[in-house]
Amino acid sequence: MAIPVRSAAAPRRLVPSIPPASSGHVRGLACFGTRTGPRGARGLSMVVADSTSRRAKQADGGDGVLGAPVLGGLGMEGLGDQLSVVMKFGGSSVSSAARMAEVAGLILTFPEERPVVVLSAMGKTTNNLLLAGEKAVGCGVIHVSEIEEWNMVKSLHIKTVDELGLPRSVIQDMLDELEQLLKGIAMMKELTPRTSDYLVSFGECMSTRIFSAYLNKIRVKARQYDAFDIGFITTDEFGNADILEATYPAVAKRLHGDWIQDPAIPVVTGFLGKGWKSGAVTTLGRGGSDLTATTIGKALGLREIQVWKDVDGVLTCDPNIYPHAKTVPYLTFEEATELAYFGAQVLHPQSMRPAREGDIPVRVKNSYNPKAPGTLITRQRDMDKVVLTSIVLKSNVTMLDIVSTRMLGQYGFLARVFAIFEDLCISVDCVATSEVSVSVSLDPSKIWSRELIQQELDHVVEELEKIAIVRLLQQRAIISLIGNVEQSSLILEKTGRVLRKSGVNVQMISQGASKVNMSLIVHDSDAKALVEALHQAFFEDDVLSQVEAENLLVG
Ligand SMILES: Nc1ncnc2c1ncn2[C@@H]1O[C@H](COP(=O)(O)OP(=O)(O)O)[C@@H](O)[C@H]1O
Ligand SMILES: N[C@@H](CC(=O)OP(=O)(O)O)C(=O)O
Structure with a gap:
């Protein structure tokens, strides 16, 4: 059966309506987040027929x-x-x-x-x-x-x-x-x-x-x-x-x-x-x-x-985790990158780089609902009323608490720890440090979404134990709050209230170096309910009126 093509609607031009730009200055916090380079692929190559020229002349008769x-x-x-x-x-x-x-x-x-x-x-x-x-x-x-x-x-x-x-x-x-x-x-x-x-x-x-x-x-x-x-x-x-x-x-x-x-x-x-x-x-x-x-x-x-x-744009969280997620109409390249890095499946983590370099707007649209306006991603946007943009959950994360045995000074200690990750090609998501300890979460999104396998974990722990006491914590989740760090006090305060009310114990907090995200590490079993509670607090309560009220107070 041949399927007829839908009749074409009246022509529309996709002209981006970019809101006035404003600079979003950010302030630092005590902790920071970082990542090592992506993990290298391993294994011997099997020789297969060279594929790079084999397909050009089929399917269309040659040209x-x-x-x-x-x-x-x-x-x-x-x-x-x-x-x-x-x-x-x-x-x-x-x-x-x-x-x-x-x-x-x-x-x-x-x-x-x-x-x-x-x-x-x-x-x-x-x-x-x-x-x-x-x-x-x-x-x-x-x-x-x-x-x-x-x-x-x-x-x-x-x-x-x-x-x-x-x-x-x-x-x-x-x-x-x-x-x-x-x-x-x-x-x-x-x-x-x-x-x-x-x-x-x-x-x-x-x-x-x-x-x-x-x-x-x-x-x-x-x-x-x-x-x-x-x-x-x-x-x-x-x-x-x-x-x-x-x-x-x-x-x-x-x-x-x-x-x-x-x-x-x-x-x-x-x-x-x-x-x-x-x-x-x-x-x-x-x-x-x-x-x-x-x-x-x-x-x-x-x-x-x-x-x-297949979604109406970038949403305030993964709709599979929380179905009441809403479309985010505008994002900066920086916000979109952060969101993708921290695991929002909707965009590839590297994909914003060429768009940012070429300063080309990216529009995320729904092919099942083309009339929905979608999300427009540009270099700058008006951040005045933005508190939180999106909540990203990454489950099944492994965490390491690494405490120095004091064989090394602080500088040497951190350098050695990260050299071990580099040698083993292990990618790190979040980091929090004190003088004698460092906590890290390891990236679970390995090649082909394979989990970090036990053998690799044993190896990294074995290496780290040469210089530190190591505690391996599995089944953790990273909840990343992507937003406006100009509003970090409000974000912290509101998050604190949600945490207190829900009784969830946070095991690590980390602020991204780009300062548009803050990550909470909690036990996997607490994560989904916490995302829902945070979503309700930030996107379903009247957060904007609070920002305005606070601005009035400051003014
Ligand atoms: N914050 C988010 N906003 C929108 N979609 C999200 C978000 N987080 C996760 N997703 C998931 O990403 C999916 C879309 O991404 P993807 O499957 O890569 O799309 P496609 O294959 O069409 O390129 C959605 O169906 C949704 O389940
Ligand atoms: N087909 C590849 C590449 C890709 O981008 O897919 P999608 O656009 O459906 O996420 C994948 O599944 O990873």
């Missing part, structure tokens, strides 16, 4: 464009115009044929825009590919075809092309290659980070091929690109690669050059890059398509970067 030249829809008028926005759609936005058709319809509601489209893998494809890979390691070659997650990936993609009325050839070669790869993993009984990245890359490679083919089918001229073929150059840190500077001119040259020569909507794989030393496919960390979008935005100097999700 990247399916079907006849466009006759209608986007691309009819003014094709010579410059590319204007990035529109990134996450996995939840393109989880089925119906959703792909909806998204195509949504793009058509902005006929005045010249978008670069960035797509994630369909639905839960990345997770399913990872699980399939893990199962392949232990199941034996002859059982690969029975792996449930692999069958889910295969049937979802076949069903999607069928329902969109596309030929199966759009993805058939990729599905064949994927099965071969899983068999290779089964044969080797090994899934290295490098192979794992290669494996998951098929998700984005397939979703973009399908979407681009569908746009062409409905006569909207589109061209598919694999990010690793158009200049996304990264570090070789598989699973968590970082974009290198060379990416910007390379991507700009390729996308802009093709657009000038033969305009067609670029449909680019999110999440993927090419390691500068290895030449292999890399991934940018979970949720990395947001970073692909902002990188393209900066590379091409576009007017706006839109990230389309």
Whole structure:
């Protein structure tokens, strides 16, 4: 059954209404937060076929464009115009044929825009590919075809092309290659980070091929690109690669050059890059398509970067934790970065960097509810009435209390402690220090959301015990309060009241160096209820009137 595209609504232009800017000065507190660099991927690489050039000429008959030249829809008028926005759609936005058709319809509601489209893998494809890979390691070659997650990936993609009325050839070669790869993993009984990245890359490679083919089918001229073929150059840190500077001119040259020569909507794989030393496919960390979008935005100097999700924007907390979360209409890049770093799944932690450097507004929108205004993220915003912006909860955190055995002075002690974390590539979230002790929380969001494994913990404790007495505290949670530190007294006072009322014992408090966040570490079992109580106090009671009352008093 072919799904008809929704009829295009009247054209709307997405003009950001940026509130007047004000400088947000911040004051320091006693404690501070920091992080070490991201943890390096480990393990030996399994050699697999070089993937970086293998896919370019499929799905569209060779030159990247399916079907006849466009006759209608986007691309009819003014094709010579410059590319204007990035529109990134996450996995939840393109989880089925119906959703792909909806998204195509949504793009058509902005006929005045010249978008670069960035797509994630369909639905839960990345997770399913990872699980399939893990199962392949232990199941034996002859059982690969029975792996449930692999069958889910295969049937979802076949069903999607069928329902969109596309030929199966759009993805058939990729599905064949994927099965071969899983068999290779089964044969080797090994899934290295490098192979794992290669494996998951098929998700984005397939979703973009399908979407681009569908746009062409409905006569909207589109061209598919694999990010690793158009200049996304990264570090070789598989699973968590970082974009290198060379990416910007390379991507700009390729996308802009093709657009000038033969305009067609670029449909680019999110999440993927090419390691500068290895030449292999890399991934940018979970949720990395947001970073692909902002990188393209900066590379091409576009007017706006839109990230389309399944929520009405960035919310005052994770709606899965507390359903009464509200949309935050405006954020600064700094606030958004902090929120993402402290675990709000809605944005990739690195994604604000290119947008901030290029000073390009980022708009977070809901593809299921396009009329909702969403969240606009810019360099500055009016902070006058802002107390708290958002509450972020990170569960299952491990904490270490490290007390010096006084073999070293304070300076040497801290240096040694952090050298041990660096040597073991352990990422630290929050830190609180006194002269002879330091408490740290360790980052639980490891590669592919794997928890910090016991063996690694034992190792770090063993090393630290050479210079200190160490107490390991598990099942802790970090509650980060992202807000206006101009209002830190009010935040502290209100938080204190909530804590007293709820009887929750806080084990550590840490203030971020950027001073837009404060983190509380509590026991996991207390965390959810505390988030709810804090949300009620900050977002459901009349906090603003308190700010105004206090300003009046001060005035
Ligand atoms: N503060 C928050 N605001 C909005 N969404 C949040 C927040 N914290 C966590 N989330 C979760 O993030 C999800 C959206 O992010 P993500 O799954 O990465 O979207 P996509 O895959 O569409 O890019 C939401 O469905 C929500 O469950
Ligand atoms: N597909 C990748 C990359 C990504 O950005 O996904 P999403 O936009 O659905 O969070 C992941 O699941 O991590």
